[in-house]
Amino acid sequence: MGPVLIHFHLMFPQTAKIYARFRNLPLFLYLAGIIIFIYCMIYYIPMVYGRYGIFEFFSVRRGVLSWLSLTYLLALVIVFYQFFSIKDTLSRNQLRLVIIGSFFGIYTAVMLAVAPGFMMHISAGYPYFGPVVQGIGGLIMIAFILIAVFRYRIWDISIIIRKALQYFAASLFIILTYLLLIYLVNILISKESDLF
Numbered sequence: 001m002g003p004v005l006i007h008f009h010l011m012f013p014q015t016a017k018i019y020a021r022f023r024n025l026p027l028f029l030y031l032a033g034i035i036i037f038i039y040c041m042i043y044y045i046p047m048v049y050g051r052y053g054i055f056e057f058f059s060v061r062r063g064v065l066s067w068l069s070l071t072y073l074l075a076l077v078i079v080f081y082q083f084f085s086i087k088d089t090l091s092r093n094q095l096r097l098v099i100i101g102s103f104f105g106i107y108t109a110v111m112l113a114v115a116p117g118f119m120m121h122i123s124a125g126y127p128y129f130g131p132v133v134q135g136i137g138g139l140i141m142i143a144f145i146l147i148a149v150f151r152y153r154i155w156d157i158s159i160i161i162r163k164a165l166q167y168f169a170a171s172l173f174i175i176l177t178y179l180l181l182i183y184l185v186n187i188l189i190s191k192e193s194d195l196f
Helices: 002-011 017-021 025-048 054-085 089-114 116-125 129-154 159-193
Strands: none
Touching: 002 017, 002 025, 002 054, 002 089, 017 054, 025 054, 054 089, 089 116, 089 129, 116 129
8 A cells, every 4th residue: 555655646746856766666666565465475374374473473564564654654755745846726735635644544554563562452452443443544544535636636627517516415415314314213213112
């Protein structure tokens, strides 16, 4: 995920000036990510079958998380570089959304790499804490990046399409709210009537 973010941040909303100097940087990061993934799988599969101890796997996992944190932080640095080098107001507004989303995307991986003991302590009491927080952070990051891309590209199309998309989003929100209310009322009525 880190190399993909770096590649995206080098290209959005305009191609970064440093990308002309380091054209092979995304390719190098993709290859490094694939090698680290294969290395992790080599340790993970024997650990499942009991050939390696849990300690060896956690040391490999910590290395993978350090790699992920490093690439996320590099992506964040590139976003800030883009933000300060681009003077266009529309592009800077979209980059603000990308920066906010990037912070939500990296905090779990960075915490796991920097303070694994603290995260293990929390996970001991709440086993699903790590995956849930990481999933929510990833969804927030993806949502902010999609909103930034969508808003950046939507300004070029006509007002009719923009209004149609706004009405579609409002209608979808109303329908989903209605379905949620029906679901909650159904749960409340079934509990109160003791039919099930």
